[in-house]
Amino acid sequence: MKYVFALLEKELRYYFVSPIAYVVLTVFLIISGYFFYNILTIFIERSMFASLQSQQFGGPPPSIDVPALVSRNFFGVLSTVILFMLPMITMATFADEKRRGTMELLMTSPVTNLQVILGKFFASLIFFLVMLLPTLLYQIFILLYSSPRMAFGPIFSGYLGLLLLGGALIALGIFISTLTENQIVAASVTFGAFLILWVIDLSARSGGTRLQEVLSYLSILNHFEDFSKGVIDTSSLVIYASFIFLGLFLTFRSIESLRWRQ
């Protein structure tokens, strides 16, 4: 465990001395802020329009739950934006280690491959959380100023969902990073893989055939929607856990075979 911690510490240190980290953090801050503002104004306008209509023409008062809608849509946007940001977080994990020759240091030190992988996985996850941190301010803003008062549940489950989705994507990204010595190649391939997941998710939503049902059950992006609505489903937890496990397992195998292939 102390080895995992040492490796994690090194990874984090490395993140925060590299310019890429700050670019990723800044870009994410700007994009998420922009979308939050947009979503907020859209739903406020829509609710004002609806209440105006009901005043003019009589009828029942509008039942638009602005805070919940804003929060849900905001989570939806975040889950898409991270598809673009995470490849940059995972691209260097193993690719750069291989290019620099420091893989030789790690693999001739008395640490296990599993410890190395877990150190990198948790470091990426922590960086991801740091990236998400500012968005918490927006949610607090909604919590404080919304009326009717926004429920706390969906916000909690939304972040849990982001963490699980992020973990699954990071595990996949780290695996892809073991396959090359070139960070840019790793980032491109990872982004390509995320796009494929996204396309699978889209096609699964577009119909109700047997195959599409299976796909939508397996789609990690699809499961995120439940979380953003405040629903924590055991099957979703299982899917995410399996996906993370699969990604880390492939990483493990890839590193082991690195020794044999060379």
Add this chain to the structure above:
Amino acid sequence: MIEVDHLTKRFGSVKAIENVTFQVEKGEILGFLGPNGAGKTTTMRILTCFLPATEGTARVAGFDVFDAPMEVKRRIGYLPENPPVYNELTVDSYLDFVAKIKGVDPKERKKRIEEVKNRVSIKEYSGTLIKNLSKGYKQRVGLAQALIHDPQVLILDEPTVGLDPNQIIEVRQLIKGLSGNHTIILSTHILPEVSMTCQRVVIISKGKIAAVDTPENLTRQLQGAERVYLEVKGPEAMVKTRIKEIEGVLRVDSNKLDGDEAFSFSVETELKKDIRSRIAKKVVENGYDLLELRTLSMSLEEVFLQLTTKEEEVRGQ
């Protein structure tokens, strides 16, 4: 301390090393000498558990590299061909990280880091980012990294490559100073390095061991093909043909000496034949003045060249 037993490593169809066998005693410095592509790095990578061998076994401090890699890794300090450093870390934070993953006792860590920094003289660069260090200083950081957990065994892959002459001398002295407490294998293709630092040499060529011995013995063994050095006053070409007439002479090289009309000749003769007196007689008989005559001992460099060129000839036939 280190036992290497019939190691073979194949990369696909390429045999990087074949049947490599040697031992290193405790406290010894062993030189691993061979030209590019001989298999030095491959052998070292097997010893450090980075690569698995195709056949054969290797033991470090009694532990098999395949069956007990963790025990082996704990006891080895390894400096790969390129120092395994993280450019964006400072020297201190890098050494701190390495100390942690090498399992240095947390209470000792600070002290160890200071010790190794003193040892390789990089103290004044403690807070410098590694990317701002020169090649030589990066190499020192690499050495510091290998020493941090005070390992019983040090494996150094071409530790003086890319250093300037002063730094080379310093690093060699440093390595020499480490013997006794540490068992060291160091690879190189710079020949004088071996005779300067090592007690024993393994010469490897094309993946096979060509010789294992002390630098002195290797030189003596191959002195069969002796060289005689002589200085003669007389016409260069004539003297050369006269010497060539003698039975057992293989080659004659000549050089002009500073003084007028005098030349130096280097005569290569057949194995185990002392023909100094015959050369002397021949020179005097022909009326030339013999100024000096003595045998030349071969340098390790020449030993090495012979060993490798021999291989070439066998293959060529």
